[in-house]
Amino acid sequence: MKKLINAPADVVVEALAGLAAAHPRLAVDLQNRVVYRADGPVPGKVGLISGGGSGHEPMHGGFVGPGMLDAACAGEVFTSPVPEQILAATKLADGGAGVLHIVKNYTGDVMNFEMAAELAEDVQIATVVTNDDVAVEDSLYTAGRRGVGVTVLLEKIAGAAAAEGRDLAEVTAIAQRVNDRGRSMGLALTSCTVPAAGKPTFDLPDDQMELGVGIHGEPGRRRVPLASAHEAAAMLVEPVLAEIRPDQGVLAFVNGLGGTPLIEQYLLYGEVAALLDKQGIPVVRSLVGSYITSLDMAGASVTLLALDDELLRLWDAPVDTPGLRWGA
């Protein structure tokens, strides 16, 4: 393992300190590991918080700022934050209009956010759980589908709705609509290496790739022989398209998992766009880059969001965060 760190136990706090140093408009509560708007909370605005394990940067701390999140709490690497942290983030985001908890569907995240919501008696809280990963069978017999790429799009769109002054119920409904209209699928070319473990989470031979991988180095749906980007794009797009109905065109999001350079991400995006074009699905907006990562894992995911007029307008609204910035 080669990591540019000081000590595995200090990775998260030291990274947050660096984030705060690089972005003066963000403030960081190092004790609770919460990143929040230095100019927040905004009075009368619905607060948006999210959080999860670290290792997915820029998610979520890098999405704090006007037009997106009000606060984000960082757990240990790949481990959900604890209730105290979530509660601290909730209080820092509360401008008196209630707080939306954006939670990815992982057992630990769901339980810790539940416990925090039980503790936050004096703040009105709504919760939306993202579960867009088509690689996971959604059934009564599993913990359900994972929350992955759609989380980024949801934080942006719901953030815009909150910035417009919508109330908690409206912001929650829009967030839920993004989740319902978006689906994702990913693949890994290599494992990631968790700093505390010090070695790759799984072995992946050079001639194979892991299809349907999540964002924690947890193995995917199945191993398949290493494919070209052309073939890989089809393996990702087809199962996603099987589950959404793009009536007014899509937002196509190609996401790098941390170890795959932008040249390969754009190459993959080209393949995805060609596939969608062939099927007569207009791509109305696109996003390419590493936004929800799995440490140093090589690989990518594809997220398609079936847009409607309102979601498109909210996507285009100004946003000013370290990870996403336009119109501001």
Added chain:
Amino acid sequence: MSVEAWVREFARLVTAEAPRLTELDSAIGDADHGANLSRGLNAVVSALDTSSFPDDGALLKKVGMVLVSTVGGASGPLYGTFFLRAAGALGDGFPAAFRAGVDGVAARGKSTTGEKTMLDALVPAAEALAAGKDWAAVVDAAETGRDATIPLVARKGRASYLGERSAGHLDPGAASATLLVTAAATTLGADG
């Protein structure tokens, strides 16, 4: 012996076994079970070293709070809930307290046995305790339940995302839960 000795022995075992727990978790989870649990239990040991408690119930409550606030993931709420619930039932004796803790884990995780979780080790141990079995039999019940997770398909937690591929691996939660039972046998069991 005391419940404090039980908790300290659990912390010692988890720290010693952390690499193995993490390795088990690498196969079907996200490779952090050993690191997370040992981090939480180190914090528990620090709390025990620096605090005094009016009774064992207060001590176990503190253990639960420290675990919830330091472990994260699913293990934090689950082990934290175990100790918090056990603390509340300690007045009815250890078997009842253990049972209350196990029921708390089932409620928090919305889970039951046969889903490849901690409960596969904890529930048989609770039943053996309730039946008045000796400690060797209680540990045996936990270990048998733990080993029976190998062929199971996970239905809860991150391992459930693997579906059928989760079969063939020992569940890391059942492995750490067995350490909890083993620690009880070597400390509380010394009372005879």
